[in-house]
Structure formats: structure tokens, C-alpha cells
Amino acid sequence: MADSEMIPGGYSDGNVDTNRSNNPTLESIVEKRYSRRQTLFGGMTATAAALFLSACGEDKDEAPIVDSGGARSTSSGKLVTLKGSATDAKGSITSSAWTQVSGPSVTFLSNSGDTATFIAPSVASSTDFVFHFAAQDNGGNTTTADSTVTVAPGKLDFTAVPKNLNDIVTVPAGYSVTVLYRLGDPITAATPAYANNGTDGNFAQRAGDHHDGMTYFGLAATGNARDDLSSTRGLLAINHENITQRYLHPNGPTGTGTGQSRPEAEAIKEIEAHGMSVIEIARGATGWSYVQGSALNRRITPLTPMVFNGPVRGSTQLRTRFSPDGTQGRGTINNCANGTMPWGSYLTCEENWVGYFRRGGTDNAARGGATAKSVISLNRYGSSQGASGNYGWSTVSPADPTNSGFARWNVSVDPLAPADGTGDFRNEINQYGWVVEVDPYDPTSTPRKRTALGRMNHEGCWPSKMVEGRKPAFYMGDDARGEYLYKFVSNTPWVAADANNTNRLAMGDKYLDAGTLYVARFDATGQGVWLPLVFGQGSLTPSNAAYPFADQADVLINARLAADAVGATKMDRPEWTTVNPKTGEMYLTLTNNNASVRPLNGTDAANPRHYNDPKDTTAQRGNPNGHILRLRETGDSSEATTFQWDIYTFGAGADLDATNINISGLDASNDFSSPDGLWFSRPTNPGGLVNPLMWIQTDDGAYTDVTNCMMLAAMPGVVGDGGVKTITNTGADGSTSSQQTFAGKAPGSNLRRFLVGPKECEITGIDSTPDGRTLFVNIQHPGEDVGTNFPTSFSSNWPASQTSSSAVSRPRSATIIITKDDGGVVGL
Template sequence: MTDYTDGNIDTNRSANPHLNDLIEVRYSRRQTLMGGLSAATAAVFGGMLLAGCDDDGGNGSSPVTVTAGSSANAAAGRPVTLTGNAIGQVDSVAWTQVSGPTVALTNANTATASFIAPGVANGTALVFRFTATAASGTTTAETTVTIGGASLGFTAVPKSLADVVAVPAGYNVTVLYRLGDPIASGVSAYANNGTDTNFARRAGDHHDGMSYFGLSAAGAPDANGNTRGLLVLNHENITQAYLHPNGPTTVAGVRPEAEALKEMECHGVSVVEVNRATDWSYAPTSSFNRRITPLTPMSFSGPVRGADTLKTRYSTDGTAGRGTINNCANGTMPWNTYLTNEENWVGYFRREVGDAARRAATGAVGVKANTSLTRYGKPESNTGGNYGWATVTPADTTSTLYARWNITAQAGAPADGTGDFRNEIFQYGWVVEIDPFDPASTPRKRTALGRMNHEGCQIGRTIAGVKPAFYMGDDAQNEYIYKFVSNAAWSAADATNANRLAMGDKYLDAGTLYVAKFNADGSGQWLPLVYNTGVLTSANATYAFSSQADVLTNVRLAADVLGATKMDRPEWTAVNPATGEMYCTLTNNASRTAAGVDASNPRAYTDPKTDGRAAGTGNVNGHVIRLRESGDSSEATTFAWDIYAFGAGSDLDAANINLSGLDATNDFSSPDGMWFGLPSNASGLITPVLWLQTDDGAYTDVTNCMMLAAIPGTVNDGATRSVTNTLGGATSTVTTRIGKAPGASLRRFLVGPKECEITGIHSTPDGRSLFLNIQHPGENATNPNAPTSNWPANQSVAAAGQRPRSATVVITKADGGVVGL
């Protein structure tokens, strides 16, 4: 029998501590770090075995050895990790920045800190110091991170006809807010079978222009609100078939009231709170949530308020109205309000045959109204208007919610329009301002910005003491580009004024509206739309203008007589935050002929199809024009321009059609939505990222609609080019100005599901979450129970048979960096 075996039997009965006890005490009383568990253990042993001192340090403490890693390089917008090593007994460690543009350090009081590389000039050095504090004193080491300029940091996504949202490797897609999602307590989950009601408390359809507003814990605007905010987005239109069990119904020419009400409520605007823990989600019962629809009370402000053309049976003094419709692009104001813009509103109204004669019989006012209605595209017809809302016979016989969509002058009604809705159509076509932080506020229609098919309304750079400019497109073939210059010079203090709509009053209700004229030599003029200036007088033979309110109500007629340049469907505008240059998407123009081209709209051609459809003609694929104000001043009345990029398939004629030299990584068609990264992160500094979205029918034989990212140059960074157009047996040649070929600085970032439009875009202030909208997937189905898309239900799992839904998605980068860089 063995009484003792060394190592297997405990014979030490003293009260001295175990090694494990020492380690436990050490962790409880000292912070020992070197980048991981094994390194931390080495630090404990370093103190115990190398120094041989007691736990409290004292005179016997050994010096601490610190290293801060080697110098490194990083590109703007990319995550950077700083790793420090401390060997010895340390009380604390910390990273601090010594020099260079200031960055926000995460986990600065640990050995491993991180930050997002800022947007800076190429080759900018940032120096960081790692400090370890011990009883023996402090020890430091430094490292340098050299930041390169912003560059696109992803591989181009290939063209696709699949029914999903495709993004580059390293990116994630989260579906956030879909048609029918409830935004108030007590509202049922969306059945998505046509039986749902109460869309005044659900997400509307056809998500479009959109802004994100950071939200503080106290419910106030927060310029650094990266994990909580308000999304405000437009609901431009509807895919009517999917909203009802078996599609829309009409009985004896009359629409059912319940169907018409649902369709109206699906239009307008959403305000919805969103939050990020790990993933983004929306808050279905937030007190901020709100729907603004064609039924919501509105007020008018600016020069047209109270004008005779705004007087209706509902508002006999012309100061109020009901609702907003066909809201397309948007604007984000620096005083934290949202601009929504009324685009194709004309088609919703019914104008019966005989209306013109009734109006003419009232005298000059009626004759002028007929001229205006013709110019804005509203002929007489006995059809019911879009969706036939004017045909509804309401259960409440006193209701005028449906009668207002019939603008026919009623026999026996007062000629001033106060007894019917002949003037209702003039209440639409405006820019509407919304305060997203005040659900009880009444939206204001800002009439100083003119009446047209408004697309975006983007403010230019704000500079203290300088009057800001607001840029707009009128989205129809051969219409114009506009800017409004406020009478009020910018004051930075207004950005945080709590009376946000009062700031809108200050900057948006008084100023000068201009229309653009593009000259062949690359110059341009802003022509003022001011009553009694030039030809805008009562003596004008085309249209006798009677007041500034008349000019603003009929800006198309005013722009016509001033000789503005007809453009190829001016849509979204965007302003480069670094240069102040304004970009405008010219989506396409089927009516552009070889004889009708000009320097700023230089193409008319044939675009063949591969799917059996007839070839497209005109400027089929569109282009993006840009301008730079003289003196870089928003108050300038002249500018220089060129064409940044021409949409085209990469297989089209490089000499006369694919003028930007696009290839398979960046060819596109019908540019529409457009936005620059925010100057609060690297995507909006020095060389900002331009995001370009498409609404295309021409190239959909090859690919679904898409979004591209670009780092564009500047106006006139290219050269002049002679373009020969051959179309319909006619040939012409025109000289234009083309920007530098974009090459790899433009590439495809995303492709959407079937039959959709990609539209609406904004980001969190840090640029690490990008919101965008997928509009009307599967819009071409004739049978709602046999949909042509199942998105978004099928984004991550199979979902055959599910009806598609317009939706907001959020894109994030797996490494946490700025999206796109």
C-alpha cells in the first residue's frame, strides 16, 4: 500500500492562497489587458513572477511596457480598430487622439478602440496615443493612421431579373416598413388579401421620396440620432388590383365608397418611428406615427393664399384645403421639416364635356381657367378620372369627399367657385411642408414655390448671411427646371428653432422663383418668374397675367413665354454638399425627335428590345444634367452646365448613344431618384457619394430597376462632343458638353425585384444605415390572386402566391462601416 504519492495527495494544510485565488483577486482589483484572454493571463503572470511585488504595487512595482501597434492606412468611411498592448500591472488604459480631424472613439478606455475613418483629403494623418496607468506612473505609445480619400468599396452587383433585392457581398438587407403595416394600437396585422381597411392608420402604398430625422430620448430632433429616428415617406400612388379581394369593382359606372376610401387613404405620407437595437424595426404604436392623406386638412401660405383660384365650396376664402396626392420626391429642410411634392395630380380629377363652355360663359376669368387647364393637361372627358373617385355616391349625403374630384362647373353655381369644386384642381401641384415632430400640426402648402408636377425640392448649401436656393424639376415631357431663392438670408440658429413651421414661413413664403434656360455654349440663365417683369404682364398675348399669385399658379405658362429650355422630364434634384453643384435627373422623353434636340438634351435614337416589345424611340434612357452657380452662390442668376452621365445599355453605339462609355458594371436606364450622402459622415465630405435610382421600362428586358453609387467629378471636367442623331428618317447633329467618363467611379450597388421602381433614399447621420424604397413590385399583374412578384415576403424565404407590397428597406454593412465606401 502506498501512503504518499507526490502530486496526487494534498498535504499542504496552511492558509496560504491558491494561484486561482491570486488570479481572482488580481482581476477584481486591477485591470490587466493585452488584447484577449491569453494576453490578460500573461499580464497577471508578468506582475507576479517577473516583478515579485505585492498586489498593491508600491516601491517594488515594475515598469509597464506599452505598444500601440504599427502605423496603418485606411480609406474614408471604413472601420478602423486600434489595438494596444500593456504588459505589467496596470490600473487603467485609454486611447486618445493626438492630432488630425477629430473622430469619435468607441471603447476608448480599453485596449481595443475603434472609429470610422472620416471623410478627409487623401493622405491625412491621424495620430493616436495609447496610455497605461500604473502605480509606477504612466506609459504611452503612439500610432499613426493615414486616411485615404473616399472610394467606392464594393464589387458591382450584376444585372438581374430575379424577384429579390440584391446587394453586394458584405451588405445586409432588412425589410422595415411595408404596405398595410399598422402604425397605431388596435390595428390588426395586415392580411394582404384585399380585405384590410383603415389605411389612415396603416402604411400606404407606393413608397417614394423619404427622409430620416434623428430622434432624441426626449422626442426632439437629434443631429446624432443614429439608432432612433423618424422616417417620413411619400406614398405616391397605388397598385389598385392588390388592395381589393379580386381587384377593383365598378357597378353601372359607379365605384363603391369603401373601395374608393381605401384607395384615397393609401396615398399621401407616413411619419413612423424607427429604432435599432441589433436590427432595425419600426415602432407600431409610437406617438409620433401619423398618416397624412388626401383627406387631411391643409393650409395655404405664401402669395397664392386667399387667391380666387383657391376658392371652393370647402374653402370659400381660399386659405384651406383637404389633402395631398401623388406625392413623389421630397426635400429635407435644415430646420427639421419635410417637404413632400405633388406630382401627377391632374389625372385624379374628372372634367366633363361642356365644362369649357360653362367657364367661358363667366367671362375673362373662365377663359383664362380654360387656358390653364389645357396647359396643365386636363381636357374635357366624361371618364371618371383616376380610379373613378368622383363617381362615388357616399352614404353620408352631406359629404363632399368624392364630389371634389369633379371639377366641372356646376350649372347655377357662383362664378367665383365657392359653390362647387371647379377650382379644386388649383389646390394641387404644390410643395407641402410637414413638421414630423408634431403630429397635431397642419401641413402647409408653400405657394411661393410655384404650381407644377413637382418632383424633388432640395435646398442647396446653407451659408450664413446668404439667401438659400431650393431646386425643383417639373416631371413631364418637355417641362422645365426651377429654383426658388428665399428673401431671407440663412441664419444657423434657425436650424434648431423649435417652431419649425415658422422657419418654413421665413424661408419658403417669400422669395423669387426662377426657371432655367440652358445655352449651347455651356452657360445658362435663371429667368425670374415675377409679375410685371418683362413679358409677365396683363398685356401678354398668350396669357394675361394679373398678379404674382397668377404667375405662381400658372408657372408653366409663365416659363413658356420667358423662353425656358424644354427638358427630358426633369425629376429629382440633388446638391453636392462639397461643391454646391446641382444635379437633376432627366428620366427620358419619348417625344424628343432628331430635329428637336438641343445641347442640353442632345439625343434622339432607337433603342431595340430583346423581349419582343417594340423598340423605344426618343431619349429612351435619359441622362443626368448638372450645373454650377456663378461664383458658387445660391443667389446667382447665371450658371455653367454639363451632362454628368447618359443612361444607355453598354451595347449601344458609343459614338452617339452610350456617350458616357458605360459597361456591364454600370449601364443603366431612366435615372429618377437621386441623393448625395450627408456631410455628417464620410460619404458627404470632400468627394461625396451620389446615389442614383432608376424607374425604367426601357431596359427591363435585360434587368430589373436598380440603384448605383458614384463619386462624380465637377462641372466641365470632360469635353464637348458632337452627336449625330438618326430617328424616323431624320438626321441631325448637335454639340453638347459631357462630363468625364465615370468609369469605375460609377457602379451598380443594388437591383430590385420584378416590375419595381427603386426610389426614395436617406441615411442615418453616421451613414452606416441607408434607407430606400421598393415601389410597386409586381405592378403588371392582371389577376391579384396570380401576382407577378411575391416580394418582400420572398426576400429570405420562399413565398409563392403572396401578394407583393411596396416597402422600405434598410441597408447596412456587415463590418459596420459607411454604406457604399
Template sequence: MTEITGTAFGYSDGDVDTNSSTATSLGTLIEKRYSRRETLRSGGTAAAAAFLGGGVLAACDNAADTDPAPIVASVNSTGATTAGRPVTLSGSATDNGALTSAWVQTAGPTVTLLGATTDSASFIAPAVAAATALTFQYTATDSTGKASSGTVTVTVSPAVIGFNAVAKNRNDIVTVPDGYTVTVVTRLGDPLAAGVSAYANNGTDTNFAQRIGDHGDALYWYGLSATGTREDSSSVRGLLVQNHENINQQYLHPAGATSPGGIRPEGEAQKEIDCHGLSVTEYVQSANRAWSYVQGSTFNRRITPATPTVFNGPVRGTDFLKTAHSADGTTGRGTINNCANGVTPWATNLTCEENWAGYFRRSGDNAARTAKELTALGRYGVTSGTGSYGWSTVVPADSANTLFRRWDARATGASATTDFRNEPNQFGWIVEIDPYVANSVPRKRTALGRMGHEGCWPGLFVAGRKPAWYMGDDAVNEYLYKFVSNTAWAAADANAADRLAIGDKYLDAGTLYVAVFNADGTGNWRPLVFGTAPLDGSNAAYPFASQADILVNTRLAADAVGATPMDRPEWTAVNPANGEVYLTLTNNGNRVTGADTPTAAQRQTNAANPRVYVDPPSTSRGNRNGHVVRLRETGDSTEALTFAWDIYLFGAGSDLNATNINLSGLTADNDFSSPDGLWFGRPTNASGLIKPVLWLQTDDGAFTDQTNNQMLLGLPGTVNDGGTRTVTNTTAAGVASTQATRVGATPTAATLKRFLVGPVECEITGVDSTPDGRTLFVGIQHPGEGGTPAAPTSAWPASQSGTAPAGTRPRSAVVVITKNDGGVVGL
């Protein structure tokens, strides 16, 4: 494909400079172009050609004036392309004096013609449901006003996956298909404020409250206008909001973490804490389509575990949230272990607190706890004797500083307001953030429940209908949830000035449901509402006292109503064309067959989680490769109480048994394991319209003997486009057990391909694009996570551009991926 340079496709928001005297040349788009001067020299008529991805198309039409010294314009091309690909129209003419020329579209779906008042015009082929003809007229006018014109027809077909599959590999770079370019933009430690030094990457750096955090996870693009206001359609300037889930602790310090005498140094712990949370970073595209971030932007922001937050919704002000820091239970500090995300049409960001429980120290205080407290703490895993990084052991220089003590959740004082026994209850929420207001206070939305939140993706918004958000709880044998607002959607709210107030309107009151997947391919949403057994004081396992009790202890409420245990429910994504909901189920090492005798930590297979097997070289049994389930709400309504479901894809190596393990018939070009990140193309470009593409990312340990983690692109069908299957699982003793399930249509080379392979020991997580789909943002998390400061196992991103110096420490980072011909990424 011929490379597009300059601003050939300019600003996709329609702000296009049409002054031909200053327009950027499109010559690099065309392998050979007729110039006006060359035509005059030759005395012949020239052709106007349509170039599709650099190829010249066949001739079809011409026209000429009858003047003795005529102007002659000729357009001699027709051709075909597919949605999302670039098209260049090139015209030329002879004349006796000054000449003007212009292109106009005369038929077909409307496109934005760039360079329309020059001999060459260009556009991106639009989304279509079937082969569709677009016609364009080229008109040249001489100095006397005489004009001549001709037309060209371009036939656009539906979008296809437009690249060759990337081979599995274990290289220390981000590998993408031929015809694409990878650029590293923001990395762990990059400064986000003027005057903050460049990152040394040797463990000596400090001030992470003003640097990019570690373990970048879910991300989302929020457009900015030239004047610095919200502009959803902007593809050249915007804010990238990214979660920072966790840390590679060993690389943050000169020789790794220390704890002399069992006490963590304050400086080390502060650095580790500040590396968590979120970043808001201004990104800009320059004239040559090169991307960079703006270090001193006033929009830049770090939200860390110390950032002030407020609680909204039914749990606000209850005893569950009262601590020595928040005696009235209305405020908190920060957010932690932020994994997947969600969005709102009023342009706020939803971040999800996932594996927060392990950060807390809590053991040895059972005598000071009630039976209900002990049940709740155990159900959420708040049982560590030290906490993940030992932050509670810090003895701060300022004795009034409780930012370390808060991680000690033991009941040691006279009441909850004298210690931090309730601090774990302040985490596990959906947090709403306004990315456009750098001093806005994040709001924790308690109506959406407390769990290991992985994603919170909205269903389709329809005026007059109550909107919904879909959420996975990322742990083995946990559940899928849906929150339905009490307030029907009013489209005008999408453009409200006070965005967090709109969040109050839709996110602070509603009904939380949990999913039950039935064996016949149907399902239902069970409400988690206080007042009717088993969600009341009569529940023997955990007597619920209020709706706030249910929302704080959502897992226990879901247990009580009989929700379906799933194989680690992670990201949710909603098809923007039909509203179908997709959920990644990463894996489950605690799944057993119907012939096994399960322990308390194991669950038998069910129709939506049907596999138990061994994937060599491991000898352990379970669903090690994961799968993707999808559902369609009855009536396509977010308010529905029932749905239909099937399994879109089963993760597996292509060498595994096709009858009972590789149920999707994956090949070497599309096999994968442990699906995690999930995202549909935006409906503002061809990748998210009619039949949207689905990006699928992996976080895998079972398949890393063959390849680093990866990202695939799919063109999925619809729920129930496959059929039923019966899987035969076996126990460890070899006893057979069958499980019926429902499978999606078998993917082909045209509907599922590997697009990207990441560097060594990374996870691929976080994906979004600009509204025009021509720039893709992808998160590369924890490369080299198994290394040491003295012997890193990856040097990425330094290795992306060549051999890195020995001992270079790896860094999580965001990459920008663009298609060299300027088209929509993936198509």
C-alpha cells in the same frame, strides 16, 4: 471583412459609455486578440495591433518600464485604410497586479474613439482630401501607478467606392454587394397605431389612415433624442418621413377594384385615397444593430388626401383656391401623388405634389369655362372624363361628405364656391410638414409655384445669403426651376422651436425663376414676376392678371419667357461640398432631331437634351434612357442669375452605340436607364464630405429586358470636367442631324458602380442615411405592378427571405441596408 456585432460603434452622437466594466465586448471585431491572462501565462510581451476591416497591420513601435518586475505595454502596428471604413486598435500588456489601460489620439483629424478605456478601441476613418496620418497612444498602468505606453499610426486616404459591382439581374429580391445586409422594416399596410391589426395582405384590410401607405417614394431621416426631442445627430432613433405616391389598385381589394354600374364602392375608394399621402414613422436601432419601427409611437402619423391643410404665400385667399369646401380660399384637404422631397435646415419636410392632374374628372363643361381657364386646364392636363380611379363617382353614405365629390372638377354650380371646379388649383404645390409635431397642420407654400413638382432640394445655406430651392417639373418637355427666398439666412433659425413659423419667414416670399440652358455651356435664370411683358396682360397665349396668376399657372409663365424644354425633369440634388446642382432627366419619347418636323407635342433636341435614337427591342425613337444634367451657379451663390452646365451621365445600355448614344462609355457594371431618384451622402459622415458620393436610382421600362430597376453609387467630379461632343441623330427616314453638347468626365470602375438591383417590376425610389452613414434607407416601390390578385408577378418582400407561398401579394416597402463590418455604407 470581419463582422461587427453588438454596439461596437455605439452612438455616433458622442453619448458613449466608457465604463470598462459594462462596455460591450469588441472581441468579435478581431480575428485573434491577445488577452491579459494569456500574456501573463506566457510571460512574454504582447502586441497592440490596429485592425482595419479585420486585417492585422505591420509592427512599428514599443516601450517598457525599467522596474525589476515591470509593466510592459507594446504597440506594434501601422497601416493604411480609406475614409469611412472601421478601424480597431488592440493593445495588451503584462503587469504585477491590477491594470488599467486607455487609448488616446495624439495626431491627425479628430475621431471618436469608442472603447477608449479598454484594450481595444475603434473608430470610423474620417474624411480626408489626401493621405493623412493619425496616431494613437496606448497606455497601461499597474496597481503601483507605473505606466508604459506605445503608439500606432494609421494612414487614412480619401474615400473610395468599397464594393464589387452587383450584376444586372431579374430576381425577385433586393440584391446588394457581398458584405452587406438587407432588412425589410416597414411595408404597405403595416399598422402605425396601437390596436391596429397586422396586415392580412389579401385585400380585406381597412383603416389605411393608420397604416403605411402604398408606393413609398422619397424619404428622409429626422433624428430623435432618448427623451423624444429633435436631435439631428442621432443615428439610433428617429422619424422616417416617406411619401406615398400612388397605388397598386389591384392588390388592395380581394379580387381587384370594382365599379358596379360605373359607381365605385365607397369602401374601396376610401382605401385607395388613404393609401396616398405621407407617413411619419418612428424607427429604432436595438443593441445588436437590428432595426425596427415602433407601432404605437406618439410620433407616428399618416397625412392623407383628407388631412386639413392651409395655404400660405401669394395665392392664399385668391379666387383661384375658392371651392365649396374653402369659400375664402385659405384652406384645403390633404396632398396627393407625392413623389420626391426636399428639406430645410430647421428640420421640416418638403413634399412635392407631382402627377395630381389625372385624379380629377373634368370634361363636357367647356361652355361654363373662360378661355383662360380652358388654356390653363389643358396645359396641366386636367382633361380626364373619369379621373384616374373614378373616385368622384362614389355615392357616400353621408350625403354631406364631399371627400369624393371633390374629385369632380367640372363647373356645374352657379359659382366656384358651389362646386369643385377650382379643386385642381389646390394641388401641384410644395407642402411643408413638421415631422416632430403630430398634430401640426401642413402648409402649402404657393410662392414656389404650381406644377408637377418632383423635387425641391435646397442649395447650400450661407449666413447673410438668400437661400434657394431647386425643383424639377416631371413631364416631358418641362422645365427646371429655382426659388430664391426674399430673406437672407440667419443661422440661429435652424434651431427655432416653431419650425413652421420659420418656413413662413423663408418660403412665403421670394422670386421664382426658370432655367434656360444655352448651347455654349452657360445658362441663366429667368424671373417669373408679374408686371413686364410677356408676364402681364399683353401676353396673347395667356394674359396674366397678377403674381398669383403666374404662380398658379407656372408652366404657362415659363413657356412665355422661353425656358428650355427638358427630358422629364425629376429629382434635384445638391452637392454638399461645392453646391453644384444635379437634375435627373428620366426620358423623353417626344424628342425629335433638327431634321424632323416636330408636332405640337414634340420638341427638337437642344444642347442640354441632345439625343434621339432607337433602343431595341423597341422601335420608337426619342431619349428612352435619360441623362443627368448638372450646373454650377456663378460665384457659387444661390442668388446667382447665371450658371455653367454639363451632362454628368447619359443613361444607356453598354451595348449601345458609343459615338452617339452611350456617350458616357458605360459598362456592364454601371450601365443604367431612366435615372430618377438622386441623393448625395450626408455631410455628417465621410460619404458627404470633401468629394461626396451620389446615389442614383432608376425608374425604367426601356432596360427591363436586361435587369430590374437599380441603384448606383458614383463619385462625381465637377461641372466641365469633361469636354464637348457632337451627337449625330437621325430622323425616322434616316436623315442625319447633328447636335453639340457638353459631357462630364467618362466614369470608371472607381467612380461609378451598381450597388443594388430591386425585385420584379419595382421602381427604386427614396434614399437617405442615418447621420453616421452606417445605415441606409431605401424605398422599393410597386413590385409586381403588372400582376393580378390571382396571379401576382412578384412576391416581394416575402421573397426576400426565401420562397414565398404561392399567390403572395407584393408590397412596397422600406429596406435598411448595413455594412457587415460596421462602416459607412458604400465606402
């Protein structure tokens, strides 16, 4: 009905009986308030808003005006800040707070007043999270508004770091690097600061050298109790693989000439700089630091008492003058990669230990000639007759003549000693090459060498995905060109409650001392077989012509010979293993190989490339850039004896032949060489869920004319996501051969360079806090080439150069901390 229409004697539409005064209308009041406030009522009409305000008491006192910040989008792992605002024209705001009203539950990092923060949780698809902001004034009036945060699945979200030859650790924009724990840093309150001029001693109470594999173990806020979710206080277990000898002494080592004796003090310093550290660290208001005087701090060195566990304990081949019954040992050495056990212990793994031992020039004859079993074993492990031994420790004449700690580095047979080895150290070399279990929470505990896992150049030992009622597996690479990939399967099915057992070494006894050691055979079909190394089966018998095995202890001590006998596949220097926490697939770095070990006609499906990648004018033939292989156990079971495999990615320079060398299509953002360290983010944060982040570290000599060693982040797919690839390989004389292999899907932007290290370093060792917001990385042997003007200048000055480009300082291996400036999960 039109406004002008009237019905005589009847009802009008409001023009007749309307209040004609000048007082404001409801609509004008609402319009005025709505315009002034700019509150977030979404699509509310002004009238609806007025009704809402009236319900909140606006008819008596004006309620607070609130703004929830509106809707926004983000992705898993990002720091989200909810910022509300509240004003009140008549009174004052007495309280305000955020609450979550829908979506998967989040954990607020902070929630005070108008601001709340949280890490966007892991999601498999875009998910809405709704949060309620409420403010109250001193009259008791309350106003609320909602904010929706849409979270997408996690992704690599940083700009790739360019290749470079700088003398600093370079990380993406938005990230920061701090140095935490360096060679020589004191770990007791009474130990003085490190002078770093070669005069320092007492490395049993200082950080060792060549930081390598590493694990973070959480600590409760107070006391020494284990807390696997603590991201503010914990223990770092850190391997110290080797030393840069010259930097440990004022003018380099002395007594190194032929026929000379090394000084005892120098040798002790060098020995103690090996092994591993356990140190307490804590995050305070200004960031992370290590706790110098913590009662939990510990150095484990080649002098630390050890015990042997498992099938080899008490073997005649472990008997020495120090341990006539073959059950005790001294120390661990050349500790490279690691393993983190679900029950809270640390595995430190002995790698290139054989080079530390001296053998006399007539030792073969003293052992019974070239066909003697011990000579066959020594040769297979690389201990040649006439070897002098790294650093000459066996030449020391100790002040205390009863001290056999130096003589043990000479494994030559003493013809006057008993033939069973109890009067000399002919078997000392067999006491190394093991996986060693350490309880990081108990500095008084004695480490245990787990002999059931075999003796080799253990790069690391990583557990399978743990499944209740299923026997767990532990994957190990033997780090040398042409060696093998191994798997140990425990005899004991996993019991989830054992993860919380406080007797951690007893849990190691339960799961690591009895089981089956396997070695891998990779078939040309893309399938593979785990071959058991069990005495009495197949060729592992006393009648084996190449090496007559006596018992299971003999098989384990000579795991390489056993693997040879059963027909395992020789690999391009197998190093770190890791397991995808979501899929359970195992990844293995194959660092490189050369033409002398794997010639043109020696390729196979799992090690398929033979090419030249020249460095300056020097040819580098074989597989100088390496690759990363992965496998999926049949039935996704750690107990499986067969598997499917492919090659996740091939290392290569972006400029190399895309058809036969740069098969993974790497570009300037992600090309790399010589993969070594390998680790997946923890499943306690978004980096380790849905599509977990894998971190790749390099130990390279082939590409160092272009860039220092690096670390990359990846979101890999799954085994079989690529296809069959035929490669044409080329020899030095121009001859060619073809090789079929199985290449994974090209990684593209799901692989990119995250870090480049300082000069002449190796990037190795990685872990994070459980929340993924702090990443720990080790920088090993910066400036290892020392330089021509030592000791006045050095080829690297890192870590001093990290904060001062003009610094002149002896370089030091160190553990660094990487954090995202906005507090989010590193890498996402």
C-alpha cells in the same frame, strides 16, 4: 583599441577589471526578454528597451508586455478597430485603454480595455493618426505602445452588383438588407397586423402604398426633442405616391365599369393609402425597427386639413364649396420627391395630381369655350374634357350626403352653382400641384402649401447650399416630358441661427412665402439664364395673347404657361434635383423622352440625343435612357441669374454606340437607364465630405428586359471637367442630324451599381442616419404588373421573397435598411 591590447600601468578597455562571475549580463537579459515579448518598440535597440523597462519599474517587478497591433492603412469612412494585447508574468492586468495622441481628433464608437473602434474621418489627403495603448498591472507597473493609422481620402469601395432580374434586393458582398416599414404596417398600438389579402382597412393608421421620397430626422435619446446628430433614434417622413389598386382588395376593385359607382369603403381605402407617413424608428441591440405605438407617428392623406400660404392664398382660383375664401384645402396627393429644410421641416411635393380629377364631356362649353382662361389652363396641365379620373372616386355616393370628399374629385362646372366657384369644385384641381411643408416633430400641426414655389408636377424641392447673409434657392423639376427646371429664390437672406428655431413652420413662412420663381433657359454655349416669372415683366401681362395673366397668383397657378411665355428650355422629363454639399453645384435627373415629344430635329445642347434603343423587338426612339445634367451658379451664389452647365453622365446600355449614345463610356459595372431619384450623402459623415457620394436611382421601362431597376453610387467631378462633344443623331428613316453638347468627364470606376431591386419595382427615396452607417431606401410598386393568375399568384412576391425564395405573397412597397456588415459608412 583591440581587446588584447594592454597599456602597462594604465587603463584597459575592460578585459582586466571585468566581473568574471557567471551572473547574466544586461545585454543577455534584454535579449531574452525582447525575444520573448515581441513588443512593439519599433526600431529600439535592446539596450534602449531595457532602459525603458527599467524606467517603468522593471528593475523591481516585470512590467506588462503590450502589443498595439502595429501600423495599418485605411480610407475615410471605414471602421477601424484598434486591438491591443497585454500580458504580465507575475501579476494580473488591472487596466488598459487607448488614447489618441496625434492627428485630427476622432470620435471613438467604443473604447473598453484593449479594444477601441472609430470611423476613419474624412481627409483630403493621406493623414497619420497615432494612438497610444497603455496597460497597467496590479503592481502599478505600466507599459505603453503606439499604433499609427494612415487614413487616405474616401473612395467607392465595393464590388459592383451585376444587372439581374431576381425578385430580391441585391446589394454588394459585405452589406445586409432588412425590411423596415411595409404597405399596411400598423402605426398605432391598437391597429392589428396587416393580413395582406385585400381585407385590411383603416389606412389612416397604416403605412400607405408606393413609398417614395423620404427624409430621416434625428430624435434625442429620450423625449421628442430634435437632435440632428442622432443616429440611433429618429423619425422617417415617407411619401406614398400612388397605389397598386388590385392588391388593396380581395379580388381587385369593384364598381369600375362604365356608369357604375365605386363602393365607399374601397374608395376610402385607396384614398387613405396615398399621402405620406411620419414614423418613429429606433436602433436596438438587434437592429432597427419602427415604433408602432409612438405618439409621433402620423399619416397625412388626401383627407388631411391643409392651409395655403404665400401669394396664391385667397385667390379666386382656389375658391371651392369647401373653402369659399380660397385659404383652406383637404389633403395632398401623388407625393413624389421631397425636400429637407435646414430648420428641420419636410417638404412633400405633389406630382401627377391632375389625373385624379374627372371632367365632364361638355365642361369646356360650361367654362366659356376653348378660349376661356380656365380651359387653357386645364389643357396645359393635362386635364382633358371627358377625363374619368383615376380610380373613379368621384362616382362614390357616400352614406353621409353632406360628405363632399368624393364630389371634389369631379371638377366639372355645375351650371347651377355661382360663377365664382364657391358652390362646386371647378377650382379644386388648382388646390393641387404645390410644395407642402410638414413639421415632422409635431403631429398636431397643419401642413402648409407653399404657393410662392409655383404649381406644376413637383418632383421635389431641394435647397441650395445655405450661406449666412445670402438668399437661399430651392430647385425643382416639373416631371413630364418637355417640361422645365425651376428655381425659387427667397426674399430673405439666410440666418444660420434659424436652423435651430423650434417654430419650424414659422421658418417656412419666413423663407418660402415670398421670393422670386425662375425657370431655366439652357443656351448652346454651355451657359444658362434664370428667367423670372414675375407678373408685369416681359410677356407676363394681361395682354399676353396665349394666356392673359391677371396677377402674380395667376402666374404661380399657371407656372407652366408663364414658363412657356418667357422662353424656357423644354427638358427630357426633369425630375429630382440635389445639391453637392461641398461645391454647391445642382444636379438634375432627366429621366427620358420619346420621339413624339422631341423629334430628331428637336434636340438641343442640353437635351442632345435622339437614337433607338430597342427593347426586344420594339423600337424605343428619342432619349429612352435619359441623362443627368448639372449646373454651377455664377459666382457660386444661390442668388445668381446665370449659370454654367454640362451633362454629368448619359444613361445607356454598355453595348450601345460609344460615339453617339453611350457617350459616358459606361460598362457592365455601371450602365443604367432612366435616372430618377438623386441624393448626396450627408455632410455629417465622410460620405458627404471632400468628394461627396451621389446616389442615383432608376425608374425604368426601357432597360427592364435586361435588369430590374437599380441604384448606383458615384463620386462626380465638377461642371466643366469634360469638354465639347458633337453627336450624330439618327431618325427612324435613317436621316441624321448633328448636335453639339457639353459632356462631363467619363465617370469610370467612380460610378458603379450598388443595388438592384426586385421585379417590376422602382427604386426611389433615400436618406441615411447622420453617421452614414445606415442607409434608408424605398422600393416602390414591386410586382406592379400584378400577373395573370391574381389573386392566387403574383408577378413578384417581394418583400417576402427577400428571406424566402418559395414565398407566395402579395407584393408590398416598403422601406429597407442597408448596413455594412463591419459597421462602416455605406458606400465607402
